[in-house]
Amino acid sequence: MTETVTQAVAVRDNGPEALVRHHRDDLTLVLPTHVKGETWMRLATGALRRDENLRRTATRNPGSFMNALLECARLGHEPGTEAFYLVPFGSEVQGIEGYRGIVERIYRAGAVKAVKAEVVYSNDHFEYSPDMDRPVHRPDYFGDRGTIVGAYAYGVFADGSTSKVVVINRAYIDKVKKESKGSDRASSPWVKWEESMVLKTVARRLEPWVPTAVEWRNETPAAQPLAALPTSGGPAAIAPGAPAGDHGEDEDPIEGELEPEGGWPDVAQPGTAA
Numbered sequence: 001m002t003e004t005v006t007q008a009v010a011v012r013d014n015g016p017e018a019l020v021r022h023h024r025d026d027l028t029l030v031l032p033t034h035v036k037g038e039t040w041m042r043l044a045t046g047a048l049r050r051d052e053n054l055r056r057t058a059t060r061n062p063g064s065f066m067n068a069l070l071e072c073a074r075l076g077h078e079p080g081t082e083a084f085y086l087v088p089f090g091s092e093v094q095g096i097e098g099y100r101g102i103v104e105r106i107y108r109a110g111a112v113k114a115v116k117a118e119v120v121y122s123n124d125h126f127e128y129s130p131d132m133d134r135p136v137h138r139p140d141y142f143g144d145r146g147t148i149v150g151a152y153a154y155g156v157f158a159d160g161s162t163s164k165v166v167v168i169n170r171a172y173i174d175k176v177k178k179e180s181k182g183s184d185r186a187s188s189p190w191v192k193w194e195e196s197m198v199l200k201t202v203a204r205r206l207e208p209w210v211p212t213a214v215e216w217r218n219e220t221p222a223a224q225p226l227a228a229l230p231t232s233g234g235p236a237a238i239a240p241g242a243p244a245g246d247h248g249e250d251e252d253p254i255e256g257e258l259e260p261e262g263g264w265p266d267v268a269q270p271g272t273a274a
Contacts, residue, residue, distance in 0.1 A: 016058035047080030057088035068095030108213035117153040122146030
């Protein structure tokens with residue numbers, strides 16, 4: 001019994017939870033002001049307790065785990081939520097921003113009062129041309145809508161004007177799906193929750209055309225680089241202040257992403273009227 005307790009204490013003191021606590025200052029320094037550091041830290045360690053597979057992968061590859069947490073903090077999301085998933089994928093932990101996270105960053109910037117993102121099915125009535133402010137979309141929610149043929153998204157600004165309308169077709173969706181890791185697996189979100197993945201894809205395409213919270217936090221002080229941590233591919237220095245760049249949706253590691261549960265923002269909820 002004593003040996004078991006000793007082993008448990010050793011795991012606690014040397015596992016990924018201890019790593020998170022050790023780098024608390026580095027992690028919380030990159031958080032925007034609207035995120036409470038203590039709450040964020042509890043969510044980070046709580047994600048490890050809820051998912052043993054995540055914990056094992058983070059133990060084997062702490063560098064990838066810390067990189068995921070730092071990206072989550074940089075974006076201003078809470079780790080292990082529908083906004084930002086921590087996903088064990090092979091020998092590393094991947095940080096994945098979900099559809100909810102993209103929409104949250106758009107709202108957080110304050111310039112957009114509404115985000116409209118919808119999936120279009122083959123039996124829907126859909127009209128759009130570049131000279132229109134927004135598409136005309138009339139789905140029959142109680143009939144057979146057919147198969148997914150595309151999606152669209154746009155933002156509505158405070159003065160009522162609209163952003164560029166982004167429209168993607170089936171060929172583009174299939175391209176993104178093909179370039180995503182593990183998309184052909186039965187457990188892939190592209191197989192299990194295709195509509196949610198299509199929404200994420202079109203929301204990502206909208207990002208360049210609307211302000212986001214990341215753009216408005218350019219003066220957030222960058223943390224000093226963390227000490228090098230071991231990864232499966234060798235040592236890797238982690239620099240929290242390094243910009244993540246403009247990641248295209250077809251670059252995202254999306255395997256393991258779940259369909260968001262709970263309430264969507266009203267204006268972003270699939271199925272709302274235009």
